[in-house]
Amino acid sequence: MTDSAASLKRAAAVRALDFVEDGMKLGLGTGSTAEAFLDVLAPRIKGGLSIVGVPTSEKTAQKARTLGIPLSTLDQMGELDLTVDGADEADRAFNLIKGGGAALLREKIVAASSKRMVVIADGSKLVNRLGKYPLPIEVAAFGHLSTARRIGLRLAAFGYAKPAVTQRMKDGEAVTTDGGNVIYDAALGSIGDAPALAAALSGIPGVVDHGLFIGLATALVIAREGGTEVIEAAAG
Ligand code: 5RP
Numbered sequence: 001m002t003d004s005a006a007s008l009k010r011a012a013a014v015r016a017l018d019f020v021e022d023g024m025k026l027g028l029g030t031g032s033t034a035e036a037f038l039d040v041l042a043p044r045i046k047g048g049l050s051i052v053g054v055p056t057s058e059k060t061a062q063k064a065r066t067l068g069i070p071l072s073t074l075d076q077m078g079e080l081d082l083t084v085d086g087a088d089e090a091d092r093a094f095n096l097i098k099g100g101g102a103a104l105l106r107e108k109i110v111a112a113s114s115k116r117m118v119v120i121a122d123g124s125k126l127v128n129r130l131g132k133y134p135l136p137i138e139v140a141a142f143g144h145l146s147t148a149r150r151i152g153l154r155l156a157a158f159g160y161a162k163p164a165v166t167q168r169m170k171d172g173e174a175v176t177t178d179g180g181n182v183i184y185d186a187a188l189g190s191i192g193d194a195p196a197l198a199a200a201l202s203g204i205p206g207v208v209d210h211g212l213f214i215g216l217a218t219a220l221v222i223a224r225e226g227g228t229e230v231i232e233a234a235a236g
Pocket of ligand 1: 029032033034085097099100102103104107
């Protein structure tokens with residue numbers, strides 16, 4: 001990561017602190033930008049801010065523990081006040097692509113359990129149309145090749161001509177999620193109707209979840225060299 005990328009992530013993270021209030025139950029996202037948020041949150045806690053965090057991955061939990069951020073589980077906390085998380089892409093309709101860090105399932109469950117979700121990102125993540133970033137899809141390990149074939153067929157029926165649906169690998173090994181599932185990435189190029197695609201993918205047996213987050217984000221905090229823009233959804 002370049003110094004400038006790191007400082008934009010930090011700027012977005014600092015701005016997101018404005019959404020945090022004493023006593024909040026906070027969903028803690030996954031990824032480098034979400035980690036920048038942990039870095040700026042921890043000193044506030046040392047300074048007296050009282051929050052309880054619910055991590056969206058084992059990696060985030062580990063880092064939060066190292067920083068002394070108090071943690072609990074989603075089931076113990078119930079509804080959360082706010083989740084702060086990164087994204088791979090976001091549009092101005094508050095649709096997101098997430099899952100670049102393979103944490104999309106827990107991220108989505110935590111975001112859906114939160115009254116508000118603030119997305120923190122550098123300006124490169126804000127796009128006019130989603131889809132340049134390959135869409136992560138979490139698939140049950142059982143029969144995953146067969147599920148991947150059916151994902152390809154569903155995407156073709158949806159108008160994507162022979163989309164590449166590729167299993168995510170690292171160092172020659174299949175990437176597995178905290179839940180023990182595998183990840184496929186679908187190279188779509190451009191997603192015209194994100195809510196319709198999200199619903200179509202959710203209906204495929206073997207698809208545990210996918211990285212399209214529809215109707216979950218309530219604010220985007222976008223950091224650029226010239227300043228930080230906050231885009232908030234209309235209340236209601
Ligand atoms: C993890 C995610 C991340 O939020 C997303 O990949 C962005 O990560 P980064 O802030 O490192 O660019 O969805 O599953």
